[in-house]
């Protein structure tokens with residue numbers, strides 16, 4: 001089974017990303033072994049490596065530990081709110097810390113906000129492409145639509161959500177590169 005990392009994009013107290021992510025994990029669990037990655041627990045400082053992640057070996061243990069967490073993943077799902085028309089800084093920082101470990105992995109974004117997190121999705125696309133993550137179409141969740149402001153899916157407004165998540169999971173798993181054949 002593929003190993004899918006589900007990254008919580010928000011670390012603030014009272015965040016709803018944990019509630020949203022729990023529903024996402026439920027939807028994805030048939031498609032892989034899930035590693036729920038809480039950036040509050042990963043607890044990285046602001047980028048403090050002497051070199052860019054793409055340009056050399058890290059010196060700090062927190063960077064190496066973060067790399068060891070991401071490296072074995074086959075695919076990534078980012079569950080993120082929209083903050084001021086973009087991504088939470090903690091999410092961007094966690095992406096910036098690594099390079100080789102992201103390369104070639106499929107990623108899908110599950111975004112939420114008053115406009116379905118449209119602007120965070122748009123803002124993330126070039127960032128993900130720059131670390132060579134391979135983005136597949138994700139899912140947008142709108143407050144007052146599919147999602148309550150408490151992060152709970154409205155069963156009336158979200159009847160098609162399981163199908164949308166199934167489609168996302170199939171795109172994600174379908175984009176995992178085949179393992180090289182062993183001799």
Ligand SMILES: Cc1cc2nc3c(=O)[nH]c(=O)nc-3n(C[C@H](O)[C@H](O)[C@H](O)COP(=O)(O)O)c2cc1C
Pocket residue numbers: 010011012014015016017018081082083084085086112113114115116117149
């Ligand atoms: C700093 C900040 C900026 C926000 N900016 C936006 C925004 O641009 N668009 C939007 O739809 N919601 C925005 N919101 C509202 C969030 O979507 C809402 O608070 C959501 O619960 C945040 O996700 P979280 O609880 O997982 O942190 C913002 C919230 C915060 C804390």
